[in-house]
Amino acid sequence: MDQPNSSGGDAQAKRPVAIGSGMTSTKHEFRAEYVNPFIRSVSNLFRTLFKCNVERKEVVLKRRLPPNLDIVALAGLSGGVRGLVALAFPVRTALAMVSRAYDERIVVVDDKVLDAVAECVNIVAGGAQSELASAAGTPIVLSLPTVIRGNDFSLEYPALRNWVEVPFTSELGPFSIRITIAANRSESDSNASIDCG
Amino acid sequence: MRALIVDDSVLARAMLARALKESGIPEIDQAEDGFEAIEKIRENAYDLILMDCNMPNMTGLDTVRTIRNEGKEMPIIVVSCESDQRMVAEILSSGANDYIVKPFEPKTISGILRKVLPDSSKQDRDL
Numbered sequence: 658m659d660q661p662n663s664s665g666g667d668a669q670a671k672r673p674v675a676i677g678s679g680m681t682s683t684k685h686e687f688r689a690e691y692v693n694p695f696i697r698s699v700s701n702l703f704r705t706l707f708k709c710n711v712e713r714k715e716v717v718l719k720r721r722l723p724p725n726l727d728i729v730a731l732a733g734l735s736g737g738v739r740g741l742v743a744l745a746f747p748v749r750t751a752l753a754m755v756s757r758a759y760d761e762r763i764v765v766v767d768d769k770v771l772d773a774v775a776e777c778v779n780i781v782a783g784g785a786q787s788e789l790a791s792a793a794g795t796p797i798v799l800s801l802p803t804v805i806r807g808n809d810f811s812l813e814y815p816a817l818r819n820w821v822e823v824p825f826t827s828e829l830g831p832f833s834i835r836i837t838i839a840a841n842r843s844e845s846d847s848n849a850s851i852d853c854g
Numbered sequence: 855m856r857a858l859i860v861d862d863s864v865l866a867r868a869m870l871a872r873a874l875k876e877s878g879i880p881e882i883d884q885a886e887d888g889f890e891a892i893e894k895i896r897e898n899a900y901d902l903i904l905m906d907c908n909m910p911n912m913t914g915l916d917t918v919r920t921i922r923n924e925g926k927e928m929p930i931i932v933v934s935c936e937s938d939q940r941m942v943a944e945i946l947s948s949g950a951n952d953y954i955v956k957p958f959e960p961k962t963i964s965g966i967l968r969k970v971l972p973d974s975s976k977q978d979r980d981l
Contacts, residue, residue, distance in 0.1 A: 705957035706869070758865060769864055776863040779908065780956050783935025790938050797938065801910055
């Protein structure tokens, strides 16, 4: 796996990352063309909506996700691919983002904040949609977003066992994007579940 | 000049309202989904509609088709996260006048308004 360095700010966030070489799993291998569109989309979201550059840290492939951050926004992908994309934020990052977007100080996680992180994952998935469709050869359908608050849960996607996690830092705080995705060869195994502990 | 923003996201509505105000649109109403939008359009005269695509209850595409089937001819701009060109083509063939992908810069909105509202530059000057 090509380990990207963590310097270079926004330009570095936009640089494609090689994922897949030498990384195999029991179920499938991640394809870089399925992950890079999300990285570019995250960078575009923060630059346009939050007027903020992001810095991508080391990309990791995991069977199990690391401990959850406080707020997770999820969107499902179907059609040419199947999978989930999740944006995970500490509370302070989410509050800083939403404060900047509204240009007012927001100090409590309320419906406004949850709505905003849902819109963020929607935008990130939508931004990646076109490139994913090109890679998969067929259109990609996005689900409506879901937001989970708290840490006592695990994300499971039974049809796919590996997750790519891409951590980012920014002046608004750290966050990460987590992706599990594969070409859709069967419609029957595309059920996701969330195991609340 | 009166506009209606249709989006299930509070943040998206706020961003669009800010961009419309900066473009000189004085009256802005909002709806959370297609059903509420259709109700408002039946009751009020709008010069412009900004419409999300991926919404609960009724999609933006179905909402645009319903508005056009009712004979309303105001410009409808779809503002959506979806970037797939096939989706864009479907949106435009449903009766929408133009399409903007989120996230957008405010200047993108003002550029589109100049395209779809013939007197939008006059509107700017009048304010």
